[in-house]
Amino acid sequence: MTTHIASVGMGRFGKRPEGLIDLAAEAANLALEGIGRKPIDLLMVGSMFAQGPQGREALLPRLAGRLGLESASGLRVDSSSGTGGMAFHAAVLALETGRFDRALVVAAEKMTDRSTAEITRDLAASLHMSEVAAGATMPALAAIISRRYLDRYGLSTDVCDLVTVHARKMAVANPNAHFQKAVTPHEVASSRAVALPLRLLHCSAISDGATALVLEKGTGPATVLGLGQGFDALRIVDREELTSFAATRIAARRAYEEARLTRKEIEVVEFHDAFAPFALIHMEDLGICGPGEASQWFEKGWVAPDGRLPVNPSGGVIGRGHPVAASGLAEVGEVALQLRGEAGAHAVARRPKVGLAHAMSGIASHNFVTILGTRAA
């Protein structure tokens, strides 16, 4: 492939007073300034909740107008919490056709102006309706999968606490992260129950935020080496495996194949830890370790910025915050920052040459893997 990330624009994630358009425009302008405002001929936008009330309709034309991109082509995608990953893949595919030279990808979400009950209901739109009919929510299904994972490998919830401790520790070094305070294992373990084994601090938060990237034809430090997508049964009762996500395994295999790389060559990874135990599952599905082995990576600190493989140096979804559509693009953006040497205080110990970003839709029904690297494929 001959597409690279030329610029990364990230606003602060968290509880923000601005509306959706303002958040999207802030990230977009940061990304555009990074390339000296060269012309953009494709605007790719992703948002999950932008169809709702409060003037969020028509996000794409409103944003094009705000950014002065009326002469660009525009597309909008939605894949629930994987929207940012989908928007990035769609923009790369569009550039690879040769039809466009430079794309601005923007993923944004405004969530904190609505109640937790409303957000919970809307997030459940990414689940199968028969399971929602039984009162299932995202945390409920995540809890069932987590319980099964812990039972299968004989683990206590202590390791889930360590996942959150790592995420929050990383977030402290990231000025754009929602959470700027580290937590102790005891604080995680004594946070209130959401759906056991999941407690509040094992779950990603409701956040506002946006990310924007500029993609160009050509190569650079953050060249796209491989893309992969995978689906799994939407109804969790139809899945062959509960403690591993087929959508990640398929996506990772395709991305590694296209990049002609193995996991051994990956030097930084950002994955979608919407719930702490999912970090363990992702480690295994991305081939970082074998089934049931992920817990020791957190226990032994191998995921630290100076560890065997730095994991989620941005804080991940748990530490950076989770404006759902923006998270998948922030994951790609973080890997690009690391490769480009622009990660500042959250840079990993050794500047990586190859990195992997993973995004997840719903309960892993449609996942995206992106491999970026300094060399041209």
Add this chain to the structure above:
Amino acid sequence: MIVGTTLELVRCRSCQTRFLPTDGPCPKCGSTDCTMYTTSAVGKVLAATELHYPATGWHSPHRLALVELADAVRVLAIVDGTLPVSGALVEVRLDGPVYRATPEPVG
């Protein structure tokens, strides 16, 4: 036949996959050549949880269990009663659009 001791499941005639009834085709191969069959309503709890923040319209405590029936067919059921541990046996019944699980009496 005693009412409540069996459940209706679906078998795909094309790929032989057995699955929980759905309004769509076989989730494995997409075939619509499927047939209903009955099996024991007793299954084993794979995992269960209690929602401390139930979805709108549901009352606390709302408990859900993922239950494995015969032929490895799984069902997500609302738990009537206390939260079962993993591995516990429950009886599953269809109640309108949802499944409900109750602990299987011992003996």
